[in-house]
Each structure stands twice: as C-alpha cells, then as structure tokens.
Amino acid sequence: MSEKGLEELRNKLDSIDNELLDLINKRMDIVHQVGVLKANSGGSIYRPERERAIIDRLDKINTGKLNRRAIEALFLEVFAISRNFELPENVAFLGPAGSFTHQAAETRFGAMSSYLPIASIKGVFREVYTKKAKFGVIPIENSSNGIVSDTINCLTKYDLKIIAEVILDIHHTLATTCDKVKDIKKIYSKDIAFEQCRKFLENVGLDEVELIPVESTTKAVQYALKEKGSAAICSHVGAKMYNLPILFENIEDKDNNRTRFFIVSDFENARSGKDKTSVLVKLPNKSGALVEFLTDFNEAKINLTKIKSHIVEGDSIFFIDFDGHKDDEHIQKIFTKHKDSIKFLGSYVKEADDI
Numbered sequence: 357m358s359e360k361g362l363e364e365l366r367n368k369l370d371s372i373d374n375e376l377l378d379l380i381n382k383r384m385d386i387v388h389q390v391g392v393l394k395a396n397s398g399g400s401i402y403r404p405e406r407e408r409a410i411i412d413r414l415d416k417i418n419t420g421k422l423n424r425r426a427i428e429a430l431f432l433e434v435f436a437i438s439r440n441f442e443l444p445e446n447v448a449f450l451g452p453a454g455s456f457t458h459q460a461a462e463t464r465f466g467a468m469s470s471y472l473p474i475a476s477i478k479g480v481f482r483e484v485y486t487k488k489a490k491f492g493v494i495p496i497e498n499s500s501n502g503i504v505s506d507t508i509n510c511l512t513k514y515d516l517k518i519i520a521e522v523i524l525d526i527h528h529t530l531a532t533t534c535d536k537v538k539d540i541k542k543i544y545s546k547d548i549a550f551e552q553c554r555k556f557l558e559n560v561g562l563d564e565v566e567l568i569p570v571e572s573t574t575k576a577v578q579y580a581l582k583e584k585g586s587a588a589i590c591s592h593v594g595a596k597m598y599n600l601p602i603l604f605e606n607i608e609d610k611d612n613n614r615t616r617f618f619i620v621s622d623f624e625n626a627r628s629g630k631d632k633t634s635v636l637v638k639l640p641n642k643s644g645a646l647v648e649f650l651t652d653f654n655e656a657k658i659n660l661t662k663i664k665s666h667i668v669e670g671d672s673i674f675f676i677d678f679d680g681h682k683d684d685e686h687i688q689k690i691f692t693k694h695k696d697s698i699k700f701l702g703s704y705v706k707e708a709d710d711i
C-alpha cells in the first residue's frame with residue numbers, strides 16, 4: 357500500500373474517533389442526568405436489567421460486522437465507566453488480584469472501578485454488609501465441583517441481595533520456570549483446580565509429583581515463581597500477571613468447565629423480562645413437606661432450574677433457582693403461602709439455565 361493510501365485511511369479513522377469521543381461525552385452527560393434523578397429518589401446507579409435491555413436492543417438492530425460478544429464487551433465497558441464517573445463505588449471480590457472471581461467482576465465493573473481483593477467469601481459479604489463496598493463478587497458453583505458451601509452459609513446469614521450472575525468458562529494453564537516437564541518436582545494450586553486437571557497430570561506424567569494445595573491459584577503462581585523445580589496450575593491472567601512462563605494452556609479435563617458467580621449488593625433489581633430468582637428454603641420437619649412445596653411450583657408452571665440440598669449448622673436447607681421475578685404474580689402467591697420457609701435471595705437477569 358502506498359504511503360498516501362495509508363495516510364488517507366488513518367485520517368478517516370481519526371475523524372471517526374473524534375466523532376466517537378464526542379458522542380461518548382454526550383452520552384456521559386445524559387447518564388449524569390439519570391444519576392441525579394436516581395440520587396434524588398434514592399435508587400441504585402447500577403441497573404443490570406437496563407444494561408441487558410440496551411445490549412439486547414443493539415444486538416437486534418445491528419447490521420454491521422460486530423457480533424453480540426463484541427457489542428457486549430464494548431458497551432459493558434462504556435456502562436461501567438459511566439457509572440464510575442457518576443458515583444465511584446467499591447467492588448469487593450474473592451481475591452487475590454488475578455483470581456477467576458476478579459475476572460468475573462471485571463466483566464461487569466470494567467477496568468476503571470475500584471476493586472478490593474478480600475481473602476475470604478465471608479470477608480466479601482462483610483465488606484458489603486458494612487458498606488465499605490457497594491458490590492461483592494463471589495463464586496457460587498463450579499460445573500465439576502458443585503456448590504460453594506461458604507457462599508451458601510453467607511447467603512443464609514447476611515441480608516444482602518443477589519443482583520447478577522456471571523458465568524465464566526474456566527481454563528487452567530500449567531506455568532513454570534522449568535523448561536521441561538520432567539524437571540517439575542512439585543505443583544502448587546487450589547485444591548479444586550487439581551481435581552479439574554487430574555487426567556492432564558496423568559497424561560504428561562505429573563501424577564506422582566507432590567501436589568501442594570494453597571489458598572488461591574494466584575498464590576500458587578507466587579510460590580512457583582520463587583521455587584526452582586516447581587509449577588503452578590493457574591489462570592492465564594494469573595501467570596501473565598507475574599510473568600511466569602506458560603508451558604501448557606487449557607489443561608482442564610472437561611471442555612465445559614464453568615463457574616457461576618454472584619454479585620451481591622444492598623438493593624433489589626426491577627424486572628428485565630428474562631429473570632431468574634434464587635431462594636433458600638427451610639421446610640418444616642414433616643412428611644410430604646418438600647412434595648407439597650414443589651407441587652405448588654409445578655401448579656404455578658414455574659420452571660425450576662436448580663435444586664440443591666445443603667446442611668447449614670445442622671439444618672437441612674434447599675438452594676433453589678427458578679425462572680421469573682419476585683414481583684411476578686404467580687411467584688408472589690408462592691412467596692406469600694410459604695413466607696415462613698422461604699428466604700428470598702434475589703431476582704436478576706438470567707445468563708443461562710444452568711452451568
């Protein structure tokens with residue numbers, strides 16, 4: 357291509373960028389006006405259901421090259437920056453920095469938010485409950501390892517609401533300063549990550565080496581970086597963050613290894629039209645209680661997407677997800693009838709039926 361041709365194209369890009377900048381600034385002014393209205397009425401700045409509606413609308417009218425993922429990536433960042441300008445709010449997440457939960461948080465709160473890495477799930481709930489953070493991000497379940505007990509325990513104890521779910525594909529890498537697999541004598545990682553990569557470890561002859569469970573995959577990177585002859589099973593982001601060379605990518609045994617995260621806060625969402633609701637249920641200790649409860653759901657034609665039993669302080673409880681919003685009439689009826697058994701956890705935009 358001639359120098360002149362390149363310059364012409366670059367000039368075109370420059371003028372498009374000028375327009376984009378101008379439009380985004382104009383958009384920010386409007387968001388500010390919305391922010392003032394919300395501040396006067398005491399409403400939350402963040403409205404996940406409204407953001408979902410904007411993305412759905414743009415995806416529908418889109419005739420250009422961008423696909424839904426690209427539209428989502430661009431606009432979620434624009435929304436996050438707008439909100440952050442309007443009212444900077446802290447986001448607590450199960451840390452350390454670079455954890456999968458951090459990545460889940462960044463999908464909704466973007467690059468500019470102020471993040472607080474917290475060492476435990478209980479700590480995250482505490483930060484939000486005591487208003488040091490407006491939002492808390494924690495894992496609720498993984499497709500290979502099931503429900504995260506600490507999260508269920510905290511949902512029973514703290515009066516916070518689930519305002520969004522985030523589902524991430526979880527990919528692990530083997531990162532190490534060793535050049536060859538046979539030089540690796542020990543591997544650091546989080547206990548559940550070892551379980552998710554068993555077959556890989558067997559296939560490359562690493563099933564006999566010492567596996568050392570540590571608090572997080574990021575911690576594993578830090579250990580592996582310091583110690584010769586060791587490796588970490590960690591995320592791509594975690595390895596890159598500390599410049600630990602990656603020897604193998606995508607080493608998880610199942611190709612649909614997914615984790616679901618919740619975002620908790622102190623407000624409730626309005627309806628989006630495509631919602632899911634989560635509740636905890638403690639039924640009376642009498643025969644047929646569960647059947648009667650589920651029959652009511654069946655008769656109201658409510659689609660249950662998950663039911664898991666769980667023991668909290670010796671009591672058996674059920675964690676249940678179903679389609680619909682708390683304010684839907686048929687759901688209200690069930691909530692009224694079973695008000696002594698149900699703890700409402702939140703209605704939020706449904707990202708998927710299940711993981």
Ligand SMILES: C=C(O[C@@H]1C=C(C(=O)O)C=C[C@H]1O)C(=O)O
Binds near residue numbers: 436
């Ligand atoms: C502007 C609003 O507030 C926030 C910012 C949004 C945006 O930038 O479009 C959308 C939803 C909210 O999270 C709104 O509620 O409309």
